[in-house]
Amino acid sequence: MSDRVIPLVDQRSRVRPVALSNEPHPATGHLLDALSRPLRDLRISVTDRCNFRCSYCMPKEVFDKDYPYLPHSALLSFEEITRLTRQFVSHGVQKIRLTGGEPLLRKHIERLIEQLAALRTVDGQPLDITLTTNGSLLERKAQALKDAGLQRVTVSLDGLDDAVFRAMNDVDFPVRDVLRGIDAALAAGLGPIKVNMVVKRGTNDHEILPMARHFSGTGVVLRFIEYMDVGATNGWRMDEVLPSVEVVRRIASELPLVQLDPSAPGETAERWGYADALGRHDAAAGEIGVISSVTQAFCGSCNRARLSTEGKLYLCLFASEGHDLRPLLRGGASDEQIADALAGIWQGRSDRYSELRASLPPEAPGEGRRRVEMSYIGG
Numbered sequence: 001m002s003d004r005v006i007p008l009v010d011q012r013s014r015v016r017p018v019a020l021s022n023e024p025h026p027a028t029g030h031l032l033d034a035l036s037r038p039l040r041d042l043r044i045s046v047t048d049r050c051n052f053r054c055s056y057c058m059p060k061e062v063f064d065k066d067y068p069y070l071p072h073s074a075l076l077s078f079e080e081i082t083r084l085t086r087q088f089v090s091h092g093v094q095k096i097r098l099t100g101g102e103p104l105l106r107k108h109i110e111r112l113i114e115q116l117a118a119l120r121t122v123d124g125q126p127l128d129i130t131l132t133t134n135g136s137l138l139e140r141k142a143q144a145l146k147d148a149g150l151q152r153v154t155v156s157l158d159g160l161d162d163a164v165f166r167a168m169n170d171v172d173f174p175v176r177d178v179l180r181g182i183d184a185a186l187a188a189g190l191g192p193i194k195v196n197m198v199v200k201r202g203t204n205d206h207e208i209l210p211m212a213r214h215f216s217g218t219g220v221v222l223r224f225i226e227y228m229d230v231g232a233t234n235g236w237r238m239d240e241v242l243p244s245v246e247v248v249r250r251i252a253s254e255l256p257l258v259q260l261d262p263s264a265p266g267e268t269a270e271r272w273g274y275a276d277a278l279g280r281h282d283a284a285a286g287e288i289g290v291i292s293s294v295t296q297a298f299c300g301s302c303n304r305a306r307l308s309t310e311g312k313l314y315l316c317l318f319a320s321e322g323h324d325l326r327p328l329l330r331g332g333a334s335d336e337q338i339a340d341a342l343a344g345i346w347q348g349r350s351d352r353y354s355e356l357r358a359s360l361p362p363e364a365p366g367e368g369r370r371r372v373e374m375s376y377i378g379g
């Protein structure tokens, strides 16, 4: 049992009220923040509940049966989420990622996907709609998600060794069922599928090579995520972080790699392709990615906003307060006023926590800067 410190402050309550203008400015489709970063990617948390208790996200000691989960009445309805998304899209959003908690626990999520799939970007293109899941319900839901308009899925899987995986998700859920979910998603055409593995030194880092061997040549893109100090409950320590350079070195020691260019602006993963005998990218073998928020911050191109399940806007994964949009939705504000309010919020954004992390004064145990929980705003 680790000496985890349980915070007493419910971070969700720290919000800034949002001012409305009587003369809203029309949306331009090209909104920039204070560091000239565009708004391109909206992550929408559709539930604060999950059926896993991954130690780096929703530790069981904190998120137990007495944890004050949000009542259903507090959640934004699908119509409210779609209405808000339409305003974000008017400012340039092109990609939607549905998250949680575990998004597939939200009943009838297909209906939300249908509504979002009907939206168009400012250039008249369909939105890129994806979803991050722990895979536990994917085998059952994959085809319905595809039929509703979902394009891709990202599945979290922290190891192939059943004992390690069960230890990480802390609910005794078998790897076999997640792998069957990935197969069902592949069969439904929800690709290219990405698999995210959070690497915690001393817990599952010995699974790096077995995971790479398993997914190379399958078309699945495996990404290794550095263990992060998200929220205030996971007892994060720097000595449990395995830097991505070490992940790449370990894989390359057996499966030669060649670095690839980013596939989109603001992409969080650094791409490495499996190399053939001549050192060129072997496309059939595929690629991996590393996401290095701790050792190689990528805040400079961060174009992501996060919407909590009850309508609070967060401008950074490590934010300590949000902007409450629900009163606007339920208080009679017009679409133009909401769009204008979003513009004001984004234009004032200067978040770059990962870049500043190393220069911040060390935190005493339990005194973490009350960062909002990842399970509340999505990864």
Ligand code: SF4
Pocket (backbone or CB within 6 Å): 293, 298, 299, 300, 302, 303, 304, 315, 316, 317, 318, 351, 352, 353, 354, 355
């Ligand atoms: S730390 Fe915040 S600003 Fe930096 S990349 Fe992550 S979410 Fe973006």
